[in-house]
Amino acid sequence: MTDDPTRPLTVPRAASAGGPGLFVTFEGGDGAGKTTQASMLEDWLGSRGHTVVRTREPGGTEVGVRIRDIVLHHRGHIAARAEALLYAADRAHHIETVVQPAIARGDVVIQDRYLDSSVAYQGAGRVLDADDIRTLSLWATGGLLPDLTVLLDLDPAAARRRLDADDKPFDRLEAEKSEFHARVRAGFLALAVAEPRRFLVLDATLPADELARHVRAAVFARLS
Template identity: 60%
Template structure:
């Protein structure tokens, strides 16, 4: 039996980590072996990359930023994701290729198709079975983050137009592949959103069985 690769996507402050944890608990209760990971930061190398791209105090060239994400993704998919899928496990991942397409491709204006091509080369074409896109207006998401923890990282603190481009690119990708994406209005109560996620994932598990 092959595993399932499920990715949580969306802008900053939309609740990806919270819903990934909820889904991990649900799947574990069903008897599934779950690998809950993230990009960057799912490996020791990824933690170092995360520190550079999100918390480095100086300027990071946009192309260098994109290449750092791609390098982390290549290592992470080869050492964490693919082995788990080969063992038949469920991989729940916070961010994947779509984030680079949205943030570096559109947010940084490096070109969505160019960044997707780079990321797909880095991962050997590994695609998720399901992408859960949590959608919130960037202004509301920023207000959430500011009230919860105050200080923002390099990407979170970018200007509103940057985050508007990021959101538009996420929605564009979802519209182009509706069979593989579930777009969720994440301004609703957590329980409502979580129930929709569970229903879609349970159906996917049924198809696998």
């Protein structure tokens, strides 16, 4: 089979997702460009006839929107374990009602954040046990792992400059101190080292078009 990523694609059974579709997640610190790359991938796949479900965590369902408002915009203190459980509750409902049905239909699911964000943010960032956080998310989702996880790696200082340039209010996690974001970045990179077959790690300072080419090639390889 040709390795030309511009050809129309066919979607075989996805081993990780356990259905005929494909499950792709984007991870990385705030400001790394996940939304931009997810949108570019959605457009590329859609132009080639694929049915794409674009979603996010938290907030990919009506229930998730309410949880997102709590975990990202609640003005008071939220205990670290309570925060982790809220993310897991959102994830359990989201996977059962949105992601798994899409995979079963043969759709390509493109998702902004998944369980790796919980391991990085609540595990490394909040200094909880990373294995406990991962086990919690795997239980909540019935063990579902993505077929491909794109990690956009960016130095926290550079990420903060991007966020500052957006001139938007910071949410609870974006407003955390630099030490927190350094731990989150280290947590993401450790996950990528542990699962190199699932992760594609990209330098988020590269031009968006160049990043998109790498992403398309990796998605094509898994669809082929």
